[in-house]
Amino acid sequence: MKYKDAIKQSIEELVKDERVIFLGYNINYGSRAYGTLANIPQSRCLETPLAENLMTSLATGMSLQGYRPVVFFERHDFVLVALDSIVNHIDKIEKLSHGLYQTPVIIRAVVGSNKPIDPGLQHTQDFTKTLKEIVSFPVIELKDSKQIIEEYSKVLKRNCPDMFIERKDWYEKEC
DSSP states (O other): OOOHHHHHHHHHHHTSSEEEEHHHHHHHSSSTTTTTTSSSSSGEEEEOOOOHHHHHHHHHHHHHHHHHEEEEEHHHHHHHTTTHIIIIOOOOOOTTTTTSSOOOOEEEEOOOOOOOSSGGGGGGGOOHHHHHHHOOOOEEEOSSSSHHHHHHHHTTTSSSOOEEEEEEEGTTTTT
């Protein structure tokens, strides 16, 4: 199975849970998250402007209201703009509230590709190591189809944030 197909299959399972909603840009229009949301109803996808901190802050608020938001970042450099709400809110609300509130936000962060067209150094950076060091919730590098399906099958059973690191270069790879 291709890496991208495993992501699509896993997301199609996720959306069966009525609490799941997708947030980001290019999720209802354009590439629809590189095609991974192609079979997801547009009514379950909230298209946002290019405002990454807003996206994660909105996801935080939605999670506090019982939703399971999935935030999509096309590239790691866009995650940097959202670090305030990721590090100071999504990661800390449970501790700050002494367990009263949880923020089970799912973040999909894609390491960009330089093929077929090189988008430049800023769009191909990989901040996986740094992200693992600055948050206490799981930052999971998705390495093959089997792991993708396993990790996505567990995510709704946990009541904590999760970040999945995808690699655009691997989308067409059989693994």
